[in-house]
Amino acid sequence: MRFVSALFLLISILLYRYYNxxxxxxxxxxxxxxxxxxxxxxxxxxxxxxxxxxxxxxSVKVILVDKEANIGGNSAKATSGxxxxxxxxxxxDAFEKDTLESGSGLSxxxxxxxxxxxxxxxxxxxxxxDPTLDLGLVSQCGGHTHPRTHRCPPIDxxxxxVGFRTITxxxxxxxxxxxxxxxTNTRVTHIKPEEKRVQVVKEGEPLDLSVSAIVLTSxxxxxxxxxxxxxxxxxxxxxxxxxxxxxxxxxxxxWANGDGVRLGVEAGAATKDMDQIQVHPTGFVDPNNPNSGSxxxxxxxxRAYGAVMLNAEGHRFGDELARRDVLxxxxxxxxxxxxGRLPPDYASAYLVMTEPMIEHFGKATADFYAKKGLFVQCxxxxxxxxxxxxxxxxxxxxxxxxxxxxVERKNDTSVNMVPDSFNKTVFPYPITYDGTYWVAIITxxxxxxxxxxxxxxxxxxxxxxxxxHVPGLFAAGEVTSGVHGHNRxxxxxxxxxxxxxxxxxxxxxxxATDN
Numbered sequence: 001m002r003f004v005s006a007l008f009l010l011i012s013i014l015l016y017r018y019y020n021x022x023x024x025x026x027x028x029x030x031x032x033x034x035x036x037x038x039x040x041x042x043x044x045x046x047x048x049x050x051x052x053x054x055x056x057x058x059s060v061k062v063i064l065v066d067k068e069a070n071i072g073g074n075s076a077k078a079t080s081g082x083x084x085x086x087x088x089x090x091x092x093d094a095f096e097k098d099t100l101e102s103g104s105g106l107s108x109x110x111x112x113x114x115x116x117x118x119x120x121x122x123x124x125x126x127x128x129x130d131p132t133l134d135l136g137l138v139s140q141c142g143g144h145t146h147p148r149t150h151r152c153p154p155i156d157x158x159x160x161x162v163g164f165r166t167i168t169x170x171x172x173x174x175x176x177x178x179x180x181x182x183x184t185n186t187r188v189t190h191i192k193p194e195e196k197r198v199q200v201v202k203e204g205e206p207l208d209l210s211v212s213a214i215v216l217t218s219x220x221x222x223x224x225x226x227x228x229x230x231x232x233x234x235x236x237x238x239x240x241x242x243x244x245x246x247x248x249x250x251x252x253x254x255w256a257n258g259d260g261v262r263l264g265v266e267a268g269a270a271t272k273d274m275d276q277i278q279v280h281p282t283g284f285v286d287p288n289n290p291n292s293g294s295x296x297x298x299x300x301x302x303r304a305y306g307a308v309m310l311n312a313e314g315h316r317f318g319d320e321l322a323r324r325d326v327l328x329x330x331x332x333x334x335x336x337x338x339x340g341r342l343p344p345d346y347a348s349a350y351l352v353m354t355e356p357m358i359e360h361f362g363k364a365t366a367d368f369y370a371k372k373g374l375f376v377q378c379x380x381x382x383x384x385x386x387x388x389x390x391x392x393x394x395x396x397x398x399x400x401x402x403x404x405x406x407v408e409r410k411n412d413t414s415v416n417m418v419p420d421s422f423n424k425t426v427f428p429y430p431i432t433y434d435g436t437y438w439v440a441i442i443t444x445x446x447x448x449x450x451x452x453x454x455x456x457x458x459x460x461x462x463x464x465x466x467x468x469h470v471p472g473l474f475a476a477g478e479v480t481s482g483v484h485g486h487n488r489x490x491x492x493x494x495x496x497x498x499x500x501x502x503x504x505x506x507x508x509x510x511x512a513t514d515n
Contacts, residue, residue, distance in 0.1 A: 035210045036061040036181075037508045038198050040188050041218030041260060042071025044078075044163075044494060045477030047170040048501030049215045049508070051129065054177045057509045060212070061179050065186040065200060068255055071171065073219055074478070075497060077253070078163030079299040080141055081151035082498070083491035084123040085116070087138060090146035092116055099492060102143050102323055103485025106273055106450075111482045114457050115492070115499050122498040123150065130169035135162070137362075139304035140426065141490035143323035149491035151301065159365035166494070191216075191263050193473040212512035213472045215504045216461070217497075220449035220478035221258030222277065225250045225293065237261065238446070241274040249346070250446040251283055251297045260479040264453040267473060270464040272481040273451030278488050281327040282351065283445030284374040290343045295445045296374060298351060299365075300324075300490040306357040306428035308402060309442075310350040312339030314390030315398055317349070319424035325487040328444045340389040341441065348443040350388060354433040366438065378437045387439060396432070403430040448493065450484040459504035472515070474507050476500035 037053050039046050042064055050064045064071070085095050096116040100107055127133055133152075140147040152160035174180055183202055190199040191214050198209045221237040225248050228235060237258040239246050265271060282302070283295030303309075303320045309327075311317050311334040318330030331349050338344030358366045369375050378384040381399075385392035405420055406427045419425050453475045454462040460469040477497045484492065 034060050034512050035196065035212040036063045037213045037215065037512055038209065038211045039064045039215045039217060039505075040191075040263070041073065041216065041477070041479070042066035042068075042182070042184070043073030043217060043219055043477060044075035044167060044170070044497035045501035045504070046215070046217035047071070047167065047174060048498050049217055049474075049476060049505035050180055051170060051173055051177070052502040052505030053215075053509045054174075054180045056506055057513065058179050060509055060512055061181070063181045063183060064174070065183045065188060067185070067187045067259070069184055071182065071184065072164070072167045074223075074252055074256055075494065076164045076167045077251070077297070078166075078494055079151075079161060079297055080301055080490040081137075081139070081149040081162050082123065082126075082135065082166070082494035083148050083489070084119040084150055084495070085148055086120060086123070086150070087147050090148055094145055095119070095148060098144055099483075099489060102487045102489045104487065106276065106485030108482035110457050111455075115483055115496060118499045119495055122495060122502070125502065126166065126169070126498065129173040133165065133169045134160075139301045140321070141300040141304050142321045142327065143487070143489045149301070149304075154362055154364040157364050159362060159368055163494070188259070188263060191267050191473070193267050193470050196472060212515070213474065213508035215508050216260040216264055216453065216473070216475040216479050217477045217501060217504070218260030218263075218479050219256045220252075220452060221256060221261060222250055222446045222449050223252035223254045223256030224258075225446050237274070238277065238449075241451070242277045245277055245279070245446055247293075248279070248446050249283060249293050249295045249443065251280060251295055252446070256478075258449075260475070261452050264461060264473070264475065264479070265464075268463050268465065268470055269461045269473065270454040270467065271452060272454045273485065274449075274481075276450040276484075276486055277446060278324060278448040278450060278484075279328045279444045280447035281324055281331055281444050282442040283447075284369065285343060285348055285441040285443050286373060287441070288373055291345060295443070296369070296372070297445070297447070298374075298440060298442050301361055302351065302353065304428070305353070305361040306431070307351050307353045308431050310352060310388065310398075312336035312342050314385070314388055314395045316402065316422065319422040321424060321426055323487055323489070324447075331444055341387075343441070343443075346443055348441055351440045351442045352384070352431070353438045354429065354431060355436045355438070356433070357429050358438050360429070369440070370438070375438045375440050378439060380434060380437075381432070384437045384439065399432045402427070403432050406430045448484075448488050449478060450481065450486070450488055452479050452481040455480045455482060455500070457503075458507045459500050460507060472511055474504040474511075476504040
């Protein structure tokens, strides 16, 4: 049944493309001359917008600009995966409910509905751009009631990061499109949607461009966690909207500085939920550089495959598969600063896995982290207790209490929903083990900005004054708001980029052809 559904979806996409192309050709649209559509930001949302616009109407030129030397942005760093409702037992209603509950009442219901109901089509669309793109590994991440987060399996024993692989696939697809130009080392300084003009500095040369539509896909502002990192002493957006997080470590690259939000606001756009900043519970602490302001993300899939988290005394302190905001609070509440091997300057905890958990997560990826010193290996419970500097008997008892739930679930799957003392209901693998343990130190890090420019379901940016559309201005991805509300679920960011990136590209073409 799944095969038939997927085949039908593929045929639908191909027919959609054929008839749209036929419409433009038969109505002589290919003979018309348009100013280019400009897409600002070369991450996943920008690439999706570019491809969708360029393939929907080949007569329209699309210019994708990025201020960095290479495109990809934070999307290329993504590790958890992309969500889609594909597993037996899951449902669109359950997916939508999980997302809305995570948003804690701040999410736009219409935006979430579109995100969820276009998830399976989005996964098929990605594979259509590159049939070799394998997103076959599916895990259940925090806040999800079912497995639905897709990532790439290793190839020949080597890890395949889902973000980098997906970006590579779409970069290659973009290179095939003759009506697309990519300008790197290009900074957009001003946008004037109503005048259909954009000012840029391309490799040091200022240009004033006439455009037919503008799509902002330049990401969020979680890459600058100090107070003053903007030119001329301008305060960072994070220090303005979440001053309590100033000087917190981040998983973002420095390019995530909110440029697109500032451009949109200058053009009259409304913003929403700017104070909603996601602090991811698990950033790796490098023992050789524990106070680095930039951290590798410890993927949520580690916990999806059974990793447990311990405080300095060797006790669990929360549900490892709770929502990110909930687990982050638990780490802060555990108050393990400066105890055992944990750093004194910020909240942290131990993340512990067994060899079987590592094998299921992906040994090749775990080896990559280990080579960077982010995981250490301990042989057996005794060595683990020594490394953690806790009593072995106490640690054994802690693990036994956890494993009771694993054994119960194996004997009777109906007890899977019986929570432990932390309300955890999913226990992937036992933690008591005779072989090798893998141990990391993790800390909460600024990870994602849920707030940004206000959009509708057609990815049109809304005006701060009229709440109507800002003519000719569209946006997608982390530069926008409304989907995630208070907290983002793992896998929903890449999905948002595909769903709303494609929507923004389509809407920009329709606006260009109508005007």
